[in-house]
Amino acid sequence: MSPNPIPVHTWFTRLWAEIAPIGRDPGTGGYLRYGFAEPVRELERWFQRVAEADGAHTVEPDGNGNLVAWYGPPPERGDAVLLGSHFDSVPHGGGYDGPLGIVSALLAVRALRAEGREFRRPVGVVAFAEEEGSRFGVPCLGSRLLTGALDPERAAALTDRQGVSLAEAMGGRPAGARPELLGRIGAFVELHVEQGRALVDLGAPVGVASGIWPHGRWRLDFAGEANHAGTTRMADRHDPMLTYAFTVLAANKEARLRGAHATIGRVEVEPNATNAIPARVRGWLDARAADTGTLEALVEGVRAKAADRATRDGTTLEVTRESLSPLVEFDGGLVKAFRQVLAEGVPVLPTAAGHDAGILAEHVPTAMLFVRNPTGVSHSPAEAAGDDDCAEGVRRLADLLAQLAAG
């Protein structure tokens, strides 16, 4: 990248230490960073300060909760290079999922500017809003709004678990699709901590994403008859918790049989009292597979087994698809450019995780770079990335940015 050593490692550990305490729960060590709320707001203010100190000429909200810092020539034409990720976390998640991509983007820009390189294309760093969907239930909320994949009226009415609407949390209706903003972007690159063990197994600090598995969320509403847990004969029960439990096990089995992934990790029960047979149990199925046919067969397999069990339990089941993200194949040109600037033999791998990059990919050439995670664990306080690997990620991202945008 440069004959003079740029202190990327030092920059990284400093910036990382600044944001590490923000929104961290002292009990679990995990993060409680929900979209449109204070710990994320604080991170956004920090983002603005860092970007401005590094020479961003504007840091502007897009009306959908996303924030973009612009460097270099004004982004007028359709050739801007955008880097970035998101600040929000799953409840008690790790600190790398999202923020690593934003910090790496800020530092890739800083590294090129420290070398005195001029940007010949506009360069932006974006902080997307509510990627995890942990507060309002829709993952990639900010990028979906920006691209028009989510209707702003529908989004405005979404409510969090305290009944606060998105419109209330944002202080107004989201702007919705911004085609003129999207039209300025010629490439989007998201760096992300790896959420599995592939790079560990391969012994590589970074890798390039080939695409994203199709995946989605289905809400499973099981209804039965609330009754007294002590006095109701077993034979007289219509207990939706039984149907739910059977479905949890069925989803696991169906996914294993198909080489796919299925998880039921969220449940809500009414009345959720020790001495009451529930009236209602609501679970959410997260399902992912390498191709659309397998994903459809998986969800249908779970649905059919659950419906059969509901008949036996005297309960009912309603399945509602809450989101579905089709197969994403990242831009061939960008992936090729990545492989050219990276060392020989850089791994190229698919991922089963949704990302804002997957949403953007339908509109602009998009690619992703992964940084090795020694635990292979994500969405948990055990999520990790070594400082050396993170610095390597910044350098590789800067290399790509230099090839794409620097003179």
Place this chain on the structure above:
Amino acid sequence: MSPNPIPVHTWFTRLWAEIAPIGRDPGTGGYLRYGFAEPVRELERWFQRVAEADGAHTVEPDGNGNLVAWYGPPPERGDAVLLGSHFDSVPHGGGYDGPLGIVSALLAVRALRAEGREFRRPVGVVAFAEEEGSRFGVPCLGSRLLTGALDPERAAALTDRQGVSLAEAMGGRPAGARPELLGRIGAFVELHVEQGRALVDLGAPVGVASGIWPHGRWRLDFAGEANHAGTTRMADRHDPMLTYAFTVLAANKEARLRGAHATIGRVEVEPNATNAIPARVRGWLDARAADTGTLEALVEGVRAKAADRATRDGTTLEVTRESLSPLVEFDGGLVKAFRQVLAEGVPVLPTAAGHDAGILAEHVPTAMLFVRNPTGVSHSPAEAAGDDDCAEGVRRLADLLAQLAAG
């Protein structure tokens, strides 16, 4: 009871209409009456007004959240007759479980007074606190404190789901055991809506309880490893939701095999996010059986199956007994007195539900009277009792009170 018709039916429907709206959720039609909080406080103020208007000479709190209205001679000797039940509900429970016993007690006293009968023994009507344990997790909280079955220091530190302690909710530490108050009581009778279908099957409006099945609550803590639902290979998971689900089904099967009752109707998940494999799942097992040996074998059977599955899932399980109520056999003399004053062939039946009567039974002669529930459903808005049956319950309770205490 009386040659002159006493308008018990009219009295009942009037009092019932007064309390029906208090704490009712307009959405489900169920009740949200938690101990030591406003809807129950309003019911307690109502109780005091009615009792005083009906001639109670004192209405006194016992320092444990229980409230007693005293009629007749001052309760000095150990011969008082106490009637009553509780005001609190399970979340979204029915309106009869508890309040029917208090309203019936108030009206049984009123009926005898309307007939001009003098009480030759002191007569009290009690409203016990937090019988369901829905707020602080300990069922029969008020009667356990009164009898010394629950240590007041331990109780003071109990917290509700918002982190409010019982001491905070009560405005001070509970008084704990009141042997001098218990020593005044020669008999306790609790009327209660039936929580099953036995009286429906028998075609009887009221029945007498023979005893209460031994029963208890066990907390099941399943721990695994939080991880990303999308990217974690099925084989790499340590998902405690799977162990929980298996245990829900195992508890059902073990109970059916033994003619016992087992329910897991309450669950808490961390982080409870759609796209995260949980770190922890906590369930509560409610188990009941006709005898202690069967109950122990049931709980051990569930524990062993759950532990075996935890080994396969790579998760852990910890079982904590939160409460255990031994077999209760109601007082033979009182049951006999009931059968004498009631019509021929009155059914005598056991119950699997815990009641304050079960706690009192260890200290004073105790009995229970059940009123038919046409749905057989309890702890649900579907819980019901016909006005005619409720009025019949009041008359039979008044008959027993007359035999025990009226001149």
